[in-house]
Each structure stands twice: as C-alpha cells, then as structure tokens.
Amino acid sequence: MHRALFHKISQMKRTRNMCIDNKVVETTMAVISTPTRTTIFNPTTKKRSVKPINAHKTKRILIREFEKDYTTSCSASSSLHKTPTESDNLTESKTTETYNSYISATDNKTDLCWRSLNVGTKELFLDLTFPTGQTFRWRETGPTCGPSEYTGVIGVHLFTLRQVGDEVKYFIHGRGGQSEEEQRAVLNDYLNLGISLKDMWNKFVQVDSRFAALAPYMGGARLLRQDPLECLFQFICSSNNNIKRITQMVEYLSSFGPYLGTVDGTYFHAFPSLKELSSVTEGQLRAAGFGYRAKYIVETVKALNSKNTGGNEWLLSLRNLPLEESMEALCTLPGVGPKVASCIALFSLDQHHAIPVDTHVWQIAMQYITPELSGEHLTPKLSQKVSEAFVTKFGKYAGWAQTVLFISELSSQQAILPQHLRTVKEPKVKTKHKKGSVKDRD
Known part of the structure; x- marks a missing residue:
C-alpha cells in the first residue's frame, strides 16, 4: 500500500495537479511545491551558490522518500521572516516543531496549498504582465519545463503565482500578520483585478x-x-x-x-x-x-x-x-x-x-x-x-x-x-x- 501511495504522489508531483481529495496527499503536494533550497552568498566572488538543506527524518511519516521531500520543504518554509544566516542554521528541534505544525495543518487545511485566483488567462496572463518593463520586482521561479511561475513581493507579503491551464493559482509564503482574506485583497488590488x-x-x-x-x-x-x-x-x-x-x-x-x-x-x-x-x-x-x-x-x-x-x-x-x-x-x-x-x-x-x-x-x-x-x-x-x-x-x-x-x-x-x-x-x-x-x- 505504501509503494502504491508513493507512486501516486510522484505521479501527481510530475503533473503538478494540486486538486486531490485525499487531505494528506493534497497537503503533501503543496509542501513539496515550496522552495527546497537555500543560497550562500560569497562576498569575494559576488556569486550565490545553492546547497540542499539536510532532511530531518521522523518516524511519523509512512514513506521515507516523502519524509525527505517534506522535511527539506519545511526547512525552507521555516526560513521565511529570518535572515539568510539564521535560515542556514536551522536546528533539529526547529525542524521537529515545523513538522508538528504541518500535522496540525493537515487536519484544519490552513495555508499549505495553492489557491485559485478565479481569473482566466484572458484577464491575467503572467508572461505578458510581469516581465514586460512595468515592474522589476518579480522573478521567474519553478522548474523550467513546468508552467509559468513568478515570485514577488507586494508590501510585506511574499507571493508565488502560477499559470495552470486557463487559470492562475497563488501561494502565500507566510502570513505577514494578516489573515488570508486580507492578503488576498492585497493581491487583488496589486493586480488591478477590479478592472x-x-x-x-x-x-x-x-x-x-x-x-x-x-x-x-x-x-x-x-x-x-x-x-x-x-x-x-x-x-x-x-x-x-x-x-x-x-x-x-x-x-x-x-x-x-x-x-x-x-x-x-x-x-x-x-x-x-x-x-x-x-x-x-x-x-x-x-x-x-x-x-x-x-x-x-x-x-x-x-x-x-x-x-x-x-x-x-x-x-x-x-x-x-x-x-x-x-x-x-x-x-x-x-x-x-x-x-x-x-x-x-x-x-x-x-x-x-x-x-x-x-x-x-x-x-x-x-x-x-x-x-x-x-x-x-x-x-x-x-x-x-x-x-x-x-x-x-x-x-x-x-x-x-x-x-x-x-x-x-x-x-x-x-x-x-x-x-x-x-x-x-x-x-x-x-x-x-x-x-x-x-x-x-x-
């Protein structure tokens, strides 16, 4: 059963489909989609190098492969609102604390997933909006072979937007002291969706x-x-x-x-x-x-x-x-x-x-x-x-x-x-x- 479940998770990860009825798989896919790397800046060469974050194994995950993907993602997620130096020194206890938060989130379906903007491509197409010279604050993220995805900052909020078929989905990195409804309002205002x-x-x-x-x-x-x-x-x-x-x-x-x-x-x-x-x-x-x-x-x-x-x-x-x-x-x-x-x-x-x-x-x-x-x-x-x-x-x-x-x-x-x-x-x-x-x- 475990092998079949892991096969299903891998298949859904490849297709990047987040709409799964099973709560564990749904939340798993969302977490896997979060950043899994951290960068180190070398002041001498002025270049950034990327290194993987060490996975912290736990006994509460059924599948080892899923455990590794999950914990590395949690490490990256918990680096939000910290300086790069702090995020590079995450302790094992912090990873366990983040994992416990994840278990709670699985039950109440909080922000560990992508949301739909309910806007079609005729109203918002990311490739014709962000890299066109009206703003210089958004970066293309995600795999090169995947759907268009951009990450940027609006006020004190960090968002990732992804073009999925005929719709746009968004991911909120942290709460920033506001509710999801308030952050969604900030995003709608920035995107001029009232027009x-x-x-x-x-x-x-x-x-x-x-x-x-x-x-x-x-x-x-x-x-x-x-x-x-x-x-x-x-x-x-x-x-x-x-x-x-x-x-x-x-x-x-x-x-x-x-x-x-x-x-x-x-x-x-x-x-x-x-x-x-x-x-x-x-x-x-x-x-x-x-x-x-x-x-x-x-x-x-x-x-x-x-x-x-x-x-x-x-x-x-x-x-x-x-x-x-x-x-x-x-x-x-x-x-x-x-x-x-x-x-x-x-x-x-x-x-x-x-x-x-x-x-x-x-x-x-x-x-x-x-x-x-x-x-x-x-x-x-x-x-x-x-x-x-x-x-x-x-x-x-x-x-x-x-x-x-x-x-x-x-x-x-x-x-x-x-x-x-x-x-x-x-x-x-x-x-x-x-x-x-x-x-x-x-």
Whole structure:
C-alpha cells in the first residue's frame, strides 16, 4: 500500500495537479511545491551558490522518500521572516516543531496549498504582465519545463503565482500578520483585478485595427497597481537603462528592506521604507553600479523626507490629482522627467491615460497612431502630441492600450506573433532627452 501511495504522489508531483481529495496527499503536494533550497552568498566572488538543506527524518511519516521531500520543504518554509544566516542554521528541534505544525495543518487545511485566483488567462496572463518593463520586482521561479511561475513581493507579503491551464493559482509564503482574506485583497488590488480587460478591450478593438489584430495573441496583458514609493525608485533606476540592469539595481535597493524569504535561490525583501533608504549613501550606490542615478536616489529620499505630510502620504495623495498636476509634482523630484513621471503615474497613481513615450512608443505612434509624424525627431513637444493622440483614440484607459502595443514590440513577443503581425525594425531615432527620461525599456 505504501509503494502504491508513493507512486501516486510522484505521479501527481510530475503533473503538478494540486486538486486531490485525499487531505494528506493534497497537503503533501503543496509542501513539496515550496522552495527546497537555500543560497550562500560569497562576498569575494559576488556569486550565490545553492546547497540542499539536510532532511530531518521522523518516524511519523509512512514513506521515507516523502519524509525527505517534506522535511527539506519545511526547512525552507521555516526560513521565511529570518535572515539568510539564521535560515542556514536551522536546528533539529526547529525542524521537529515545523513538522508538528504541518500535522496540525493537515487536519484544519490552513495555508499549505495553492489557491485559485478565479481569473482566466484572458484577464491575467503572467508572461505578458510581469516581465514586460512595468515592474522589476518579480522573478521567474519553478522548474523550467513546468508552467509559468513568478515570485514577488507586494508590501510585506511574499507571493508565488502560477499559470495552470486557463487559470492562475497563488501561494502565500507566510502570513505577514494578516489573515488570508486580507492578503488576498492585497493581491487583488496589486493586480488591478477590479478592472475588466474584456470590457476595455471590446472598445479598443473597435477603434484601432492594429490593436484588433494583436488582441488574440496578447490576452491577459494587465497593468499593475504598484506602491508609488517602490515604483518611483524603480523608474529612477530605469533612466537610460535596460531591463536586466534595472532589475539588478532594484534588487540591490530592495536588499535594504526586511528579509522575507528565499525561493529558488533568490532572496526576497520588502521594499525599504524612506527611513531605511535614508541610511543608503551615494557612495554605496555608485559602488554598486548605479552611476549618476545614485545622486538622484539620495536626493529624492531627502526631498520626500522634507514633505510636511510625509513622503509616502504625499505620493499617495497624487492619486487624487489630475494627471497634469500629478506629473508636475513628480517632476519636482530629482531624476524625474516627463517620461519617468508618466511611468509612475500609469503604474502606481491610477492615471490610466498616462502615456510614457520612449523611442519604442514613438516608433509605434509613427507607424500606427500618428503616421504624419514619420521622419520627425522625438522632442518633448512631439511627445506630448503623441500622448494626446493615444488618449483621443483610446480614451481614459489609453495607457493600457499603449502598454499592450508596447509589449507586442518586445523581441520575446515578436517571436510568437504570426509573420504578418511582426514589425520591421527601423534604425533607432535620435532623441532629445530631459533628465530622467528613458531611452529604452527592453
């Protein structure tokens, strides 16, 4: 019987199907799916090495193979909310304590499983949402041969999202002092799930032939509702930069925030508060490769700390202002020009008709939106004209339409589009940049 049970567990693990009626198998699969490795950072080589966590055997597990998978997973799970050093020194008693917690969880079905977001792929497709340049805080995790899976931080919560067939499932790493319902509300808000893509796109396809042609291949490309402070510093890092380097900078900044856990060898931290960022020096940032952006970050922290209402509250208040006023306010911060301000407004301030115009969007506009501008050089005045043209065509959610058109031009997406929808790349145009503008996002 034991051999048959283990065979069934192995089979379900390969198919990654979490919907099992048997409580023990259901919980087992969920635990097996949690991280099973920890990383060691070598300050000399500046590289992380991965080593397995030693399994702690117990007599209360029927199958030895299951016991090993379970205990290694428990060790990784119990490393949440601890520093990497602490997690590497887990004691045998702590592993036993975690195992006892697991036994209780098996009976009352707590958080040791994946939950469904009850959202179809036409409303949320992870590969068209996270790695597209609107955030740099999510990492692709899980096996390369498995379904798409991303892990990231929202506030003080560590989530893993997985695309399973026509739905999205999520896993919560720890409670963070809140109930599951409260954490689910945080996730829904971040994913902007209160906005229906179906209703929005029905209008877009009626007014633009290019969008109508792309829509069948771009379903689920969703804009996020990020924390303004986090979004601000991400896009200061993005100035004249590429996604890989921006991601490294943002990861470094995030390391000054509270450690939340390790998944697939990657450390995850809550984004640091203004108080925590105040301790970061320009020298530290320059040594980490931030270049001229180091000065902008330090000065922006000082500017936010000087606000009478507090920096966080001041940024959140911009959600209640018209787009022009919120953009004007953002541009008073060091390192923030019109392009960066547009990104912050669109991705964190509920300004759904903000249009960030970089060289890519400029090329899209000349080809599909404002062909009369072909041959012109991008200037701040023409950038404003392009923004107005998008809003005139797509309305109050013009920023969402522009983002879909932008994503479709990324090399990763061009490769999966039919040949007749692919764009012939033109030579890069010369642009006149103000401080804080972004030349390229990919």
